[in-house]
Amino acid sequence: MSAARWPDPRSPASRPQLRLVPPRPARAGVPIVAVQLAAIFAGLAVLPLVKVVDNDFWWHLRTGQVIVTSGIPRHDPFSWSRAGAPWTTHEWLSEAIIYVTESMFGYVGNVLLFSGATVAALWLMYALGRRMGAGTRPLVALTLLAACVLGLFVTVRPQVFTWLLFAVYVHLICRDEDARGREIWAIPALMALWVNLHLGFFYGFLALGCWIAGNAARRLTGEPASIWRPIAVAGASALATFANPSGPAILWYPVRYFTDASVTKQYVQEWQRPHIGDPFHAAIFVTAAVLLLAVASRTRPKPFLLLIALATAALSMQAVRNAPFAALVVVPIAGSAMAARWSAARAEADSGLRMPLPAACGIVLLTVAIVGPVSMSVGGAFSFWSPATHSYPVAPAAYVADHDAGKRVLNDYSNGGFEIAQWYPSTKVFVDGRTDFYGDQFLKDY
Numbered sequence: 001m002s003a004a005r006w007p008d009p010r011s012p013a014s015r016p017q018l019r020l021v022p023p024r025p026a027r028a029g030v031p032i033v034a035v036q037l038a039a040i041f042a043g044l045a046v047l048p049l050v051k052v053v054d055n056d057f058w059w060h061l062r063t064g065q066v067i068v069t070s071g072i073p074r075h076d077p078f079s080w081s082r083a084g085a086p087w088t089t090h091e092w093l094s095e096a097i098i099y100v101t102e103s104m105f106g107y108v109g110n111v112l113l114f115s116g117a118t119v120a121a122l123w124l125m126y127a128l129g130r131r132m133g134a135g136t137r138p139l140v141a142l143t144l145l146a147a148c149v150l151g152l153f154v155t156v157r158p159q160v161f162t163w164l165l166f167a168v169y170v171h172l173i174c175r176d177e178d179a180r181g182r183e184i185w186a187i188p189a190l191m192a193l194w195v196n197l198h199l200g201f202f203y204g205f206l207a208l209g210c211w212i213a214g215n216a217a218r219r220l221t222g223e224p225a226s227i228w229r230p231i232a233v234a235g236a237s238a239l240a241t242f243a244n245p246s247g248p249a250i251l252w253y254p255v256r257y258f259t260d261a262s263v264t265k266q267y268v269q270e271w272q273r274p275h276i277g278d279p280f281h282a283a284i285f286v287t288a289a290v291l292l293l294a295v296a297s298r299t300r301p302k303p304f305l306l307l308i309a310l311a312t313a314a315l316s317m318q319a320v321r322n323a324p325f326a327a328l329v330v331v332p333i334a335g336s337a338m339a340a341r342w343s344a345a346r347a348e349a350d351s352g353l354r355m356p357l358p359a360a361c362g363i364v365l366l367t368v369a370i371v372g373p374v375s376m377s378v379g380g381a382f383s384f385w386s387p388a389t390h391s392y393p394v395a396p397a398a399y400v401a402d403h404d405a406g407k408r409v410l411n412d413y414s415n416g417g418f419e420i421a422q423w424y425p426s427t428k429v430f431v432d433g434r435t436d437f438y439g440d441q442f443l444k445d446y
Contacts, residue, residue: 029354033136037126037143038360039367044122044147045115046368047154049108050375053387054155055414056433057098058421060091064099067092072245076437078420080408080428087437088246090253093196094158106385110156118154121167122146125331128171130347131178134335138345142331145290148283149327152320153270156387162200163324165190169207170329173230173304180229188236192243195250201241202254203325206311208234214303253436263443264435270321284323288313290334291326299340301333309333389418397422413446 059078066073067089076087089095101109122143129139154160169187176184187204194201211230218225242248265271274281291313295306312329315322338345376382381390397419400409405426411419416432423429431438431446438446 029356030360032353032355033140033350035355035360035363036140037123038364040140040144040147041119041122042364043367043371044151044154045111045119046371047151047375048111048115048156049384050372050380050382051155052379052381052391053107053383053389054157055392055417057156057387057417058419059417059432059434060095060098060156060158061102062421062424063089063092064095064097064102067096068099078424078428078432079430081430082438082442083428085437087434088250088253090199090244090246090250091158091197092245093193094161094198098156098158107156107383107387108385111383114156114160115154117160117164118150121164121328122150122331124164124167124171125328128174129332129335131174132332132336132339133347134332134339135345135347136350138338139331139335142290142335145283145287146327146331149287149323152280152283153324158198159200159321161197162194162203163328165194165197166200166203166207166325167328169204170308170332173207173211174332176229177302177304184229184233185236187233188240191237192240195241195244199254204237205234207308208237210307210311211304214305214307217303263440265319267443268435271319273317274320274323281320284316284320284326287323287326287330288316291330294330294334294337297337297341299337301336305329305333305336392418400427413443 062078063073066077072089072092073087074089075084076082097113098110101113105112125146126139126143129142130136150163168190172184172187175181187208191201191204194204208230212227212234215225215227215230219227238251241251244250246253274284276285291309295301295309300306301309308329309326312322312326316326335345339347343349372382379391381388393415397415400407400419401423405423407427408430409419409427410430413431413433416429419427419429420432431443435443
């Protein structure tokens with residue numbers, strides 16, 4: 001029997017072998033806050049697919065076709081009651097985008113575009129709240145509140161671009177107040193785009209005015225703040241509005257909505273004040289109340305945000321169509337006010353809980369599955385490649401197109417846009433949703 005041989009300690013085989021173990025993920029799954037936000041955004045994004053198609057969508061679509069094929073119209077091509085009258089097509093770029101998107105991707109393409117713009121605006125305000133130190137708990141709750149307001153209005157309409165650009169303005173101004181940078185000079189360039197997308201560009205000047213006034217208030221209290229910087233940005237933005245087909249005259253056009261809109265305010269629902277007895281308006285009142293509580297607390301926001309909160313809350317009580325602006329700013333303003341008052345509302349108090357990816361996907365899909373049928377049960381209709389014609393006079397419009405083409409038709413105001421889309425260019429309408437074009441006296445006669 002041979003003697004046992006011990007391994008040579010100098011041999012590589014005798015050295016201890018190190019086994020490399022891949023690092024285990026610190027925490028598996030999806031953060032619960034991401035699931036909550038995804039569910040809110042998904043529910044908001046699906047709404048335009050299951051709501052009644054906005055009655056102005058139809059004439060926006062047809063106007064976009066005219067713009068793409070023949071250029072921007074300077075005179076009315078759609079009505080017989082004011083045929084050939086001068087018409088300021090102040091949303092021409094939005095209408096061209098709507099038509100091109102519809103032609104290439106169908107109605108669902110426009111839904112994705114305008115829902116995406118709405119979600120992006122809300123996300124910017126959530127990100128601003130995080131930047132201001134608010135935790136995920138209050139911000140998610142406030143984002144849900146804002147989504148309840150935005151859900152009343154989100155559809156394929158140019159006004160959605162105004163929501164997004166307003167959120168960008170507020171975000172850029174707040175960033176500049178924290179640390180000056182060159183990003184603030186994107187505001188005039190954005191104004192040149194905004195003035196061609198929607199007449200709501202004056203909300204950008206509302207934000208700039210609050211910035212100037214807020215910095216002036218800070219100077220009065222001895223706090224260092226620049227007055228000339230916001231004035232220079234506002235001045236450059238005013239010059240940027242000239243880059244539109246109407247030139248400088250566009251600056252005076254929004255005034256007509258305040259001086260020549262008594263009939264509009266009386267008969268068009270979105271121009272009326274919110275009604276306390278309407279359950280759909282409850283979120284608007286809650287939003288305004290939360291904003292006022294935030295600015296009245298001892299931990300009130302900086303002057304710029306304080307002024308923008310007061311302005312948007314007041315405007316939301318003046319007309320329901322202004323409510324989305326209050327809904328957007330309530331997220332960072334109320335969120336930061338809560339964080340300043342309660343430690344549980346601060347970013348440091350975030351739980352960081354997670355859930356498995358399949359469960360997260362299931363919650364988001366369940367939200368969509370609930371929002372869709374609920375919306376359709378209260379009068380909605382499903383649209384996908386083509387916009388649904390539910391609630392529109394399809395058979396009468398087809399009869400007129402077949403039998404009375406070219407004749408004068410006295411149509412209902414709310415169906416005028418749909419009938420433009422069905423009849424143009426053979427038959428023209430008496431009236432449609434372009435209230436600024438027809439004017440108060442015409443609508444009174446109607």
